[in-house]
Amino acid sequence: MLGEGQPxxxxxxxxxxxxxxxxxLCQVLPGGGLDRLDxxxxxxxxxxxxxxVDLLDTMPRGEIGIVPFNLSTVIGDLL
Numbered sequence: 001m002l003g004e005g006q007p008x009x010x011x012x013x014x015x016x017x018x019x020x021x022x023x024x025l026c027q028v029l030p031g032g033g034l035d036r037l038d039x040x041x042x043x044x045x046x047x048x049x050x051x052x053v054d055l056l057d058t059m060p061r062g063e064i065g066i067v068p069f070n071l072s073t074v075i076g077d078l079l
Contacts, residue, residue, distance in 0.1 A: 013065035016052060 005015045027033070056064065 007067045
């Protein structure tokens, strides 16, 4: 199971994850674990994601791709 990106993958539409979460972020660390943060690397990640969103906003929908609606898949996931 690929999760919420599965219909996009099945339709041949590339995806990117906006929430990669290392395990240590789920821990309670002294000082919040900010000593592990690399500000330059974090900036690069945010900048890349923002450029991607800007690019996608300028593209026609048909150029990005269309995910066919399948009610049985939606209902199957809920059961």
